[in-house]
Amino acid sequence: MVRPSVSVIVVSWNCAALLAQCLASLRVQTGLGELELLVVDNASQDDSTDVARRCWPGARVIANVHNLGFATASNQGLAAASGQLLLLLNPDTVLPQPDTLSRVVDRMVAFPAIDMAGVRLVFADGTHQVGDGGFAPTLGHALAHAFGLTTLSPRWRGLFLQDGSVATPWGAVGWVCGAFTVMRRSAWQRAGGMDESYFLYGEDVEWGCRLNRLGLTVAYLPDIDIVHLQGGTQRKPGDAPGTRWIDGLSQLYWRYNQGRGFGLYRAGMAAGFGLRALVAWPRSRQRAATMVRYASGFWHQQAPSAREPLP
Incomplete structure (x- = not known):
């Protein structure tokens, strides 16, 4: 060969x-x-x-x-x-x-x-390590990820591969x-x-x-x-762990879908991670706090109207 x-x-x-x-x-x-x-x-x-x-x-x-x-x-x-x-x-x-x-x-x-x-x-x-591959940032894929549906059944396709x-x-x-x-x-x-x-x-x-x-x-x-060794070249002192990806994903969603459904995306992602926080609370308050951080991050996202959609 x-x-x-x-x-x-x-x-x-x-x-x-x-x-x-x-x-x-x-x-x-x-x-x-x-x-x-x-x-x-x-x-x-x-x-x-x-x-x-x-x-x-x-x-x-x-x-x-x-x-x-x-x-x-x-x-x-x-x-x-x-x-x-x-x-x-x-x-x-x-x-x-x-x-x-x-x-x-x-x-x-x-x-x-x-x-x-x-x-x-x-x-x-x-x-x-979840996040090594996945699928396009459509509304369905994003919400399936936020609500944790991909962990329940292989028929659900989300942002990340299982x-x-x-x-x-x-x-x-x-x-x-x-x-x-x-x-x-x-x-x-x-x-x-x-x-x-x-x-x-x-x-x-x-x-x-x-x-x-x-x-x-x-x-x-x-x-x-x-x-x-995920994040080994990215973290700086004072960084909140694992939240900067929310900005990148929101930019991706806006551009891939040309802005369509951004309000539903924002609300749905916040609701999904908020629900996961409630589910996680009895078992792990640390994980619940992480889910709350994610929910808040999505809820406060603004529509990136100045960004151009993908060609």
Whole structure:
């Protein structure tokens, strides 16, 4: 089998220790030939750029003077890459087996209909990480997620994939998580890169939905795992955990649906998470408080009327 050339793009921001761990796992990947590595650093204040050069002497390091956000930095790397396959890899990921990446590449070779693919993300303890793939932000999908219907029955399809809902070797989905996204150069040339109006959260969902609208196939590979130390490059002191995604999702909903039903979306999402807070209260007040935070976040969303709808 002749394997395509692979370019790996890693966007870093104040994550030197995580980046070293990620690149160490990438270094021991087998069956691929030489990898092209590009590290795009978003004005880190630690030694992330030095770590990249030390861990991978042949890496191309693009050091931004300011933090341009994940989407813009990813696009810088994609534009500079030369591989036939382009892999976006978060610095807070670990490839757990030496053949992890070669299995992904082999899957892309075996199924030429796949234009973009993602894998099963797991936490350090091996449990599945919800949010590694999913479906378009329609009103039905959003409300099914908010009310927790997708956990009750597999016939409910929400924003996120449920573990075990996609059969091996792959299944078509609306989007895959940007922590690990592999894409054919031909698909990138046709669809373009990430939407740079998203600074953080939502750009990967928009990207996958855009590919689908162009008739390209986004695939989820359920039998290939990588470890994702979620949020390891995003949190800053004083951040409320897990709430900034609400702004990204609301922007996505508005643009994908061209503003239709935004009031119902806002009220429904708030009601769904409010109901989940009531259900969670007897078992876990901490989880109930999180659900209340989500409900409040959605209730206070304003219609982003200045934003353009998707083409």
